[in-house]
Amino acid sequence: MRTAPHGVLDEHGAIWPSIRLAFWRGRLGMRQGVARESDAPVFRDNEPWLEEQFEVLIAVLSVAARGFHTASRELSVDIFRNSAVFQHHYRNWLVGAGLLMMGPNISSNGVLTDEGWAALLMLKATRPNQLIDVEVGYGAIELAGGRAMAEIAHPAIDTRELAFLFEREDIASQACIVLIDRKSTRGRMPMRHTLWSASFGGKHERDRMFAWLCARSDRWDEWGKTAGRGADALSQHLLATYISSVDWREPNGGEHLLALTHVT
């Protein structure tokens, strides 16, 4: 594999826009994106979902690289959102892809093949700017998967100045979004007054809704006033707003919501 005028040339003569895509598509045979099969391919390696996938791969390869055993349960919780099934499948996939070796005298984390080492170094060296300073692991995966919330917030809105603020919060182990009235006058001391909340089946779903809200941060103060008339009032308003924001001619499963984050 070597550089070419417009990207990276692989050993089969294919030119890729980046070495990451050459590895992902050309070497591992993975799909480029989440678009439908009929869509023309769009060669970009900075799709947030793809960055999340790369961060998962970096994390798993790093565990194998560091050479001492990490409990399977620990990895499952930390990287695979509590799915031991997904973890086992992923490890077996890496073995099949030739990046990891397993064996009777090898830790269950596996050991990296030479190509696994090369892939790990390449992926770490080509991490996007916003992740360079983030430690490999859960935090980076969450950040990549969270679609860099701050970047999609309304550019003209400084959320620090808003009276009402949507925040992600885990309540009793449930992934929630809450709406805070930051200028509540209740009581003798400033306090967080929560006007509205919604719980979700998991952090992933919660974060996608949060991304949708962030893209509309210019409306938060108005929505806060709506919540002042009752949490139900805001729930109904958000539902109506969300429904009206969806182009139902092109429903595309869960990924459709991600696209909405760019339509303010």
Next chain:
Amino acid sequence: MCDTSPRQAYTTFSKSGWGSGPWNSELDKAVWIDPATGLDCMYRRCSDGGYLCGYVAVEPGHPLYGFDHGAIPSSLGITAHTGLVESGLCAHGKESEAMCHVPAEGRPHDVWWFGFKCDEDCDHLPDGRRQRGGADRMGIYRSTTYVADQCTRLAAQLDEVARANAAPLAISSAVTADAPVRTMVPA
């Protein structure tokens, strides 16, 4: 039935003209600490019908502290009687009647109350008022025993939320050690 040995007890209502009923021998306001959860509990009689309202308070640091009652995630299943209808800090007003309490020694003043009212269509108002639609209320009178029991249940639910939030978090640093990646690169 729960232990409601009140720390504060008040009887202030004149119930003449209400007819006979359990309300005649009941307290009009009581504040106690739920023995199972340690949460402050309270009931008080309301002047717009003589019915009872029940309350449970959470302290700063509780996951639902500062939550409007309508903002509590429905998936938590927190409810009492026919649902929570009040929330807030201690109200101003007469100590013997208002939604307020005198905290026990060493306990915070600025607790956050969640409350329910027993003035729904299914409830009887002891002062003989007519219900909103004009028909006489024929519901059940919710006694201090009932309201205290509902408070106990509500306290248990709120305590469960706090316990769930305080559960140890998943280990989050399992794969942050990347130094070996740099030192173990094959030549």
